[in-house]
Amino acid sequence: MDKMNDLEMRHEREVHFALDELFYSRTDKRGVIIAGNEIFRRVSGFEWSDLVGAPHKIVRHPDMPRAVFRVLWDAIQKGHPMGAYVKNRAKGGGWYWVYAIILPIEGGYLSVRLKPSSELSDRMMKLYSEISARERAESLDPEASAKLLRKNSEAGGYPSYTAFMGYALAQELAERDRRLGRPVEPRTRMLADLNEAMGRLTSEQLGLLRSFEALQSVPNNMRIVASRLEPSGGPVSTISENYKASSVVISERLRKFVAGRDNLCARMSWEVARALFMLGCTRIVGEMNTILQSEGSGGEIDSATERTLLRGLERHGDEEARKAMQGASEFAAQMKQQSRELRRLMLGLDTIRVLGRVECGRMRDASGGLSATIDQLDAFHDDIKARLEAIMHLSEEIEQALTRYLRSLALAA
Incomplete structure (x- = not known):
């Protein structure tokens, strides 16, 4: 009964947003927020005075495995765009999941995020929970846990984590279009x-x-x-x-x-x-x-x-x-x-x-x-x-x- 109440409580704390809404934020090279859109501000629960000038980790949720951010930073610091499923925290303790694409730009980074809705997102949430548990139980450093994330991609038949994230993005776009009643987009x-x-x-x-x-x-x-x-x-x-x-x-x-x-x-x-x-x-x-x-x-x-x-x-x-x-x-x-x-x-x-x-x-x-x-x-x-x-x-x-x-x-x- 206690476990059920805990699950229900956590579900009630999820911050909901529409499937057709997109988040936007831009940071400098250090990850300090420079700009964003109203959807990002509204769902995060913070005011612009809290967000602008703050490090982007202001919305980082403690449930997130460090492996994900190690893989992301490794890619974008080399000038390569990258994607990832991310659990964010909202002001007051709420949380919400996004699929984020992060693009290196002159002077910093830009991220656009959508609401994940595919079956793959459910599997990745479970994997994140397993990796986070191992990080805590085995005191894994970020690189060791990042290897677990990459190994999961290879086990799925993908030659790289980038290839797996390309597949994930395709799945999310296709499922999003289906749920919104949109025709299949040729690129997707x-x-x-x-x-x-x-x-x-x-x-x-x-x-x-x-x-x-x-x-x-x-x-x-x-x-x-x-x-x-x-x-x-x-x-x-x-x-x-x-x-x-x-x-x-x-x-x-x-x-x-x-x-x-x-x-x-x-x-x-x-x-x-x-x-x-x-x-x-x-x-x-x-x-x-x-x-x-x-x-x-x-x-x-x-x-x-x-x-x-x-x-x-x-x-x-x-x-x-x-x-x-x-x-x-x-x-x-x-x-x-x-x-x-x-x-x-x-x-x-x-x-x-x-x-x-x-x-x-x-x-x-x-x-x-x-x-x-x-x-x-x-x-x-x-x-x-x-x-x-x-x-x-x-x-x-x-x-x-x-x-x-x-x-x-x-x-x-």
């Missing part, structure tokens, strides 16, 4: 479609690497079997040595393709994530500008100045998204070509595998161990070729989607 649809394709592509990349790493043990098994079936230097030993030499060459190519810090897949994923996030940001910034116009210029905040800044950010964001999409399209074309090349190299391995199968047949009754080893090769080869085919098609799908969108932008201009 593209966000969702490309995020889904990138998630599948990342899954195929990881599966490809795992299969190929597992494949490396098979030639050793083949040599062990050969030592029992034939004299040293026999045909099975020769086949296993040839297979190992060829697979090493492919392994090196594959690692440059899907592994390592600057691999082709990671570079394309980064460009797609950046493009998607900027598309979502520019849409929200444009809507924020419209809201500021309806609020008018009055009171302590000069909304005309803020609107001029937002218009510039919207243009800059569109241009950055276009550049990122162009770069991602070029990487996707390279991915497609590399997939074809790796598939061609796999055909060479197939030839060696077939020779092993022939030798297995020649040995007949004595070849039980060899037969099982060749069966392993068959299974790995089938999986690798299927994944390469999937990566090639997904790369083409992403390239075509980006090219269509870039073409539509050119026509609109």
Whole structure:
């Protein structure tokens, strides 16, 4: 009963605001509030005299894990826009959740925030609670807890936290449009479609690497079997040595393709994530500008100045998204070509595998161990070729989607 009363009390203290309302605030480099909109002031419960000149952490809620702010600051201090779910506190102890986009600007930072309403927001609130509990119980420093946050993104199949936040923004915009009865906005649809394709592509990349790493043990098994079936230097030993030499060459190519810090897949994923996030940001910034116009210029905040800044950010964001999409399209074309090349190299391995199968047949009754080893090769080869085919098609799908969108932008201009 006490727990239920506590939950009810906390629910009653939530500060509500409408789904079509957006918060706006601008700070200097130190995070000191310079300006904001009336919705921000009203929901926070503070007066402008309390907000302007105060650090933005005046609205930080103690329930928030430090991990989130470490990830945010790491990004924006390097000049990269970033997003996050944030629980804020209101004056008098109330609280409210937002999805915030934070954009670095000359002399400081700008944030636009919307009301989260997707299923993902519920999952993130639960994750925040778990990370906060670990921060307290294990005395985790911000960087250690930030790793937990990034690890959660990777576990979900996203190559980076930025990619995950692009997906989150797409989910929030789509659900917001649905609840407000708005038609699906083309940029939002593209966000969702490309995020889904990138998630599948990342899954195929990881599966490809795992299969190929597992494949490396098979030639050793083949040599062990050969030592029992034939004299040293026999045909099975020769086949296993040839297979190992060829697979090493492919392994090196594959690692440059899907592994390592600057691999082709990671570079394309980064460009797609950046493009998607900027598309979502520019849409929200444009809507924020419209809201500021309806609020008018009055009171302590000069909304005309803020609107001029937002218009510039919207243009800059569109241009950055276009550049990122162009770069991602070029990487996707390279991915497609590399997939074809790796598939061609796999055909060479197939030839060696077939020779092993022939030798297995020649040995007949004595070849039980060899037969099982060749069966392993068959299974790995089938999986690798299927994944390469999937990566090639997904790369083409992403390239075509980006090219269509870039073409539509050119026509609109």
